[in-house]
Amino acid sequence: MALDLANRPPTSTDELRQVCDDHGLVRELPITDDDLGKVERAVGEWLAVVDAADSDERGRRVNAMTEAYCSFPTLTDHAGTGWHLHYRPDKITVGHQVGAMMAAGTALHLAGRGMNRLGRCAVDDCDRVYVDLTRNGRQRYCSPACANRDAVRRHRARAAR
Numbered sequence: 001m002a003l004d005l006a007n008r009p010p011t012s013t014d015e016l017r018q019v020c021d022d023h024g025l026v027r028e029l030p031i032t033d034d035d036l037g038k039v040e041r042a043v044g045e046w047l048a049v050v051d052a053a054d055s056d057e058r059g060r061r062v063n064a065m066t067e068a069y070c071s072f073p074t075l076t077d078h079a080g081t082g083w084h085l086h087y088r089p090d091k092i093t094v095g096h097q098v099g100a101m102m103a104a105g106t107a108l109h110l111a112g113r114g115m116n117r118l119g120r121c122a123v124d125d126c127d128r129v130y131v132d133l134t135r136n137g138r139q140r141y142c143s144p145a146c147a148n149r150d151a152v153r154r155h156r157a158r159a160a161r
């Protein structure tokens, strides 16, 4: 979800609603313009996590987000869909909820797979973000399309030499 929000920032409450629906975010409060601003801010904080110079800085930036958005984990069956963990308080705005999801999701991802499992696409004119879920942890591109584009470019560069 963080990836989607960063690569396609919502510009209206309708677009934000669509992203929330795409990711099955169960909302407790309606989406407002205020949420749009909060999400924009959380995305900015998350991009600073992505662009952190090293693991220490990345860890600090994630911790700043969990401190701002998350609470201690609680077991809940609020939607009647099965018990699961929340890393946020109850009855919070959608903007806050999205921030908590980005913070907790990223903390779990980095702790589980490695601190380097986030980055910007290696294609020069592409600044999209990738979240590396590969087995070997070598992802460098945002998409297969960019990986292909770069392979073609490198091939041509070699051929021109």
Ligand SMILES: [Zn+2]
Pocket: 026, 076, 078, 084, 086
């Ligand atoms: Zn839930």
Ligand SMILES: [Zn+2]
Pocket: 121, 122, 123, 126, 127, 128, 141, 142, 143, 146
């Ligand atoms: Zn790309």
